[in-house]
Structure formats: C-alpha cells, structure tokens
Amino acid sequence: MYGRLLLESLRRGTRRKLLAVSAVALGTLGATALAEVMLASGDRLAAEMGSYGANLEVVPARDGETLPVADLAAVRKIFWRNNIVAIAPFHGLRVRWAPGEARETVAPLVGTWFDHALEPDWKTGLPRTRPTLKVEGRWPREGAEGMEVVLGRRLAERLGRHPGTEVQVRLGERDEALRVVGVLTSGGDEDDQAFAPLAAMQRLGGAPDRFTRAEVFALTTPEKRNTRPDPRRMSAEEYEAWYCTAFPSSIAFQLNTALPRARTSVVSGVTGATADVLGRLRGILGALAVVALLGAAVGVTAAMTATVLERRLEAGLMVAIGAPRSRVVFFFLSEAALLGVLGGVAGGVLGLAAGRLLGGGILGVAVPWIPVLIPYAALLGLLLAVLASLAPVVRALERYPADILKRATA
Numbered sequence: 001m002y003g004r005l006l007l008e009s010l011r012r013g014t015r016r017k018l019l020a021v022s023a024v025a026l027g028t029l030g031a032t033a034l035a036e037v038m039l040a041s042g043d044r045l046a047a048e049m050g051s052y053g054a055n056l057e058v059v060p061a062r063d064g065e066t067l068p069v070a071d072l073a074a075v076r077k078i079f080w081r082n083n084i085v086a087i088a089p090f091h092g093l094r095v096r097w098a099p100g101e102a103r104e105t106v107a108p109l110v111g112t113w114f115d116h117a118l119e120p121d122w123k124t125g126l127p128r129t130r131p132t133l134k135v136e137g138r139w140p141r142e143g144a145e146g147m148e149v150v151l152g153r154r155l156a157e158r159l160g161r162h163p164g165t166e167v168q169v170r171l172g173e174r175d176e177a178l179r180v181v182g183v184l185t186s187g188g189d190e191d192d193q194a195f196a197p198l199a200a201m202q203r204l205g206g207a208p209d210r211f212t213r214a215e216v217f218a219l220t221t222p223e224k225r226n227t228r229p230d231p232r233r234m235s236a237e238e239y240e241a242w243y244c245t246a247f248p249s250s251i252a253f254q255l256n257t258a259l260p261r262a263r264t265s266v267v268s269g270v271t272g273a274t275a276d277v278l279g280r281l282r283g284i285l286g287a288l289a290v291v292a293l294l295g296a297a298v299g300v301t302a303a304m305t306a307t308v309l310e311r312r313l314e315a316g317l318m319v320a321i322g323a324p325r326s327r328v329v330f331f332f333l334s335e336a337a338l339l340g341v342l343g344g345v346a347g348g349v350l351g352l353a354a355g356r357l358l359g360g361g362i363l364g365v366a367v368p369w370i371p372v373l374i375p376y377a378a379l380l381g382l383l384l385a386v387l388a389s390l391a392p393v394v395r396a397l398e399r400y401p402a403d404i405l406k407r408a409t410a
Contacts, residue, residue, distance in 0.1 A: 011364045017339055020303035024343025024385055025350065027296020028377045031289040032351025036370050037358050038286075054088075054129045054267060056252055061263045066091070066210040069198070074258040075216065076119060079243070080251050083219045086128030087107055088112050089211035091198060096170040107155050111201030114139045126195065129217045133190065137163035137182030140197050147200045150182040151236075152191040169204070178206050216255070223247045244267035251307060293384060300336075300388035309403035329393050337382050344381020348374040 006363035060067050077089055092110040097103075127139055151161060161167050161180050169176050184190055190315035202208045229249055231239055243249055248266040255264040352369060 012335060017303075019384065020300050020339045021334070021343040021346070023296045023299030023303060024340050024381045025142065025347035025382060026299070027293045027353040028344045028347030028381045029354060030292030030347075031380060032348045032373050032377045033355035034289045034292075035376075036352060036355030039370060044275075054086075054217040055220060055248055056216035056218055056255065056264055057267055058214040058216060058255065058259060058262050058264050060212070061261055063263050066212050066261055067214075067259075068394050069209045069211055071259055071261065072211075072214060074117060076122065078251070078254040078258050080246055080254060083246050083251065085217045085219060086124045087118070087214060087216045088126045088129045089198060089214040091124055091202060091211045092193075093171060093201070093328060095204070097155075097194075098167055099170045099175075103159050104221070105158050108159075109149070109201060109204075110193055110195050111198035111205075112195055113142070113198055114195075115142055116198075125167065129215050130186075132186075134185045136183040136185070137180075140195070141179055142197055142199075144197075147176055147178050147196060147204075149178040149196045150183045150184050151180055152193045153183055154191040154410065156180070156183045171204055174204055215267075218248070218251050219246065220248045220251060221246045223249060235266075241400045269361060293380075297384055297388045300340075300385055301392060332393045334384050336385040336393075340381040340383070340385025341378050342381075343385065344378040345374060347381060348377025351377060 033049070053338055059128070069089055072087060072089060075081070075084055078084075090110055090112050092108045094106055095109045097105050097107055114127060115123050116125050117123050125139075127133065135150060137150070140150060149167070151159065151167075156162065157168055163182055165180050167178050167180060169178055177194065178194075184195065198211070202210065229242060229247075231242070231253060235240060243253075252264040252266050352371070352373065356369070
C-alpha cells in the first residue's frame, strides 16, 4: 500500500517534480564536473610541476666521500620502484678550459649519465631528471669514441665555442680534447658548467665508477611543506599508511634503507610548491562545488515547499485518519529521496561529460571518464533533496489535523 501511494504521488504534479529533479541535477552536475576535473588536474599538475626538476637528492652519508655508481641499482628494488622516473649521478671537477688561449677560464666539468641503461629495459640520465633543459645540438652519447661534452650557454660564450668545435681541458698534468656537441640553456647555474659522460670524465679525474651526488625524479603524492614524519613515532597503522603512499618522505626513507651508505633528502622547493598549488586549486574547485549545491538546495526547497502547500489537504487527511506525523513526514521525504536519486544520476552522467569539456577546453587537461563518481552523485542528490525538503515538510505538519484541513479548504 505504501509503495502504491508513493508511485501514485510521483505521477501527480509532474511539473513541480521535474523542477525539483532539474535543480538536483544541476547541482550534482556542477559538483561531479568539478570533482572529475579536480582528480584529473591534480595528477596532471603534480606530474607537470615535478618535471621542473628532480625532487629527491642522494649524497654520501659522510661529507667528503664518494659512492660507487653500482649502488644505484638498488634504487630499482624499493617498494615504489615503478614511481622512479629517472636518476642521474654527478661527479664534478673544476678544470682549466682552453689552457694557453686568451679565452682560458676555470669552470666545473660535471660527469653524469645521459642515456644510461641501469637495467636492460630501463634507461635514465640527466635529460630525464631535468626535462626542461634546452640543448642546441644534442646530448653526448654514452660510449662514443672520443670525449663529447655539452657546454652551458655562458661558458660557451666565454670560450667562443659552438657545436662541432673542440676545446682542450686540463686537470693537473692531464689534458683531454673534448668535442662540443651541444650548448645548454637553463637560466641557472648550469649555464656556467659543462656536462660529459660520467665514465669518460672520470678517466680525466682518476676516480672511476664513483659519484658525489645523485638526483632522483619520482612521481609522488603531494605532501605538506616542511613535513618531516618520523617512522619511529608512528603506530603500526600510521606507518603502513605512510609507507604505502608515494609521499616524497616515504620514498626518501625507502631509498635510505636501500642505500645504507647514502643519505636521501627531499628537494622541498619542488615538492612544497606542488602541495601548495594543488591545495589552493582543490580549495577553489571545492568552493565552486559548494556554491553549485547551495543553489540546487534553494531550488529544491522552493519546489518542495510549493508541493507541500498544494498537498496540505492530503497531508491533513492522513493525519486525521490516524497516520502518525512521523509516517507522513517520512512519506514526503521518501518521495523527495526518489527525486533526488533521479536528479543525482542525471547530473552525474551529464557532469562527467561537462568535466571533460571543462578540463580540455579551459585547463588543457585530458580528463578521463570516471564512472565511479555516478553512485556518489546519486547519493549526493538523495541527501540534497532530503535535507532541502525536511524543513518545509515538518513546518507544514506542525499544526493540528483540523487546522490543516481548515486552511487547506479555505
């Protein structure tokens, strides 16, 4: 009987019910679209900001020491190994450039990897840890005959060199002729340095297969600036959640475990800025979603108020023949809940399409379909409709049955 009454009620007053469904659909449409953009843009922005530089740095645990390059293979054995995008070791020496020439100068020569196969199917190097570096020409080749080098822009200008020329370097009693294959522009300290293959450069310095510093580019989950969690003070549940989340500090902890002779630190400039920007973006999108839902709530309240006023006679009769007020309130709220679910599903489906258009057209983000948001949109629509209908329904049934009937027939 209750179900028949509810279905019959839904068949009547179609116009106002469509208004309520439309209000819920518009509110959930906006919330779903913004949630979809938030999820997609957060991942994309984290990756984009991470690409401006490596976010982890590995140095020897003791100052002044060097580490064997072979130790870096352990990086690919940690829990978050698939999040390690690239790694590049560095061994720098200050050498004399163009000795005996008028342009003679002293500047750093840094040995590193460019296209090094750390594993048979995984290559890494400086171009991957710093993808924003611009090179006129090309990067040096690993294992090339002769020693190839890339000069920083300002160093190349001081030496008067360009790709295709050669330059002499001297370290102590050792001289080496280098072939310039590219000129590097970064806008930073790299413009005053030169980069050569690590193995070739170490022949000049006499310290083969060693490095003084390595940088790691890892895909991470943004973490609050200046966060320094201490695993020793965590409970078992906190430790598991932290360890199994790709936080920069979590990956650094695992690298410290894999490289016991090294100390890994988080480059806070990159990770902190990523967390700040993502936090503000999510705050803005969240505020917009709340505004959309508040507008929908106003529409639903207006529609349900008009519906209840139209059906005061029906409500009064129900109470007069013995129906508890709570049962009558539940009847009207059940009707509102069904309308909310319909509006939520419609708004969720339309919101997914709107999110793709919003992300691609305004933010330039390729937003994927996230159908898991539709059940949440339906639940949101249900809650929105019920909460917006509660006040007008309760207010309409506050009076005694005779008073309700009198006012309804007046």
